[in-house]
Amino acid sequence: MKQNQLKQWAHFFLTYKFALDEVETKLNILNEEFQFIHDYNPIEHVKTRIKTPESVMEKLRRKNLEISLENAKSHIRDIAGVRVICSFSNDIYQILDMICKQSDVKVIEVKDYVKDPKPNGYKSVHLIVEIPVFLTNRMENVLVEIQIRTSAMDFWASLEHKIYYKFHEGIPPEIRQQLKESADMISTLDQRMLALNEKVIKHFALTIE
């Protein structure tokens, strides 16, 4: 790649870093104000990542697309990724709702793998949003993928992701079966933790009355 092309790619990735910074700030504000009003924070923690240029190029190749900034911008929607981890499954929808209501966030797509889990047991809510980024001489609309899930769902997904990449020829049926069983256990655990938390909230509400 020539020097000026390298600079263009670096500038391109910088806009995604700015979009991530904006989304992270939005999430921090939501969490802090929620904590102030309700004495409870729906967000446990937030992880962000930017796809490497190599993996963006690899994804373009897989999609049989020419390697160009235009194709990366219009066909790769997860260059900037944010993962929001919360304690309870109902927090997921609370966060989703608060993000979708923001007037400068354009929601492009929502995929609800919590309501409709993937056949392997994967659960998470994914949304693709478009964020305006104000640069020195122009405004750019930048896509960001936000994944929202509970700590338990995240625990499962991280292990499954590692296992998936270890078995290049496909996950053996026995391991796949055990992963699915673990996903079901995780769902039960999430339900029990939610019910337990609701019981505790109710208990203290009654005590205060």
Ligand code: 0O2
């Ligand atoms: P990485 O390394 O996490 O970035 P698209 O990305 O839009 O071309 P798709 O399948 O339409 O592909 O998007 P989808 O369903 O929204 O999933 C995208 C991301 O969700 C994945 O990114 C994973 O991070 C996560 N994901 C989806 N399905 C699974 C799953 O079965 N197990 C786990 N552990 N994660 C999943 P990448 O690029 O695949 O990976």
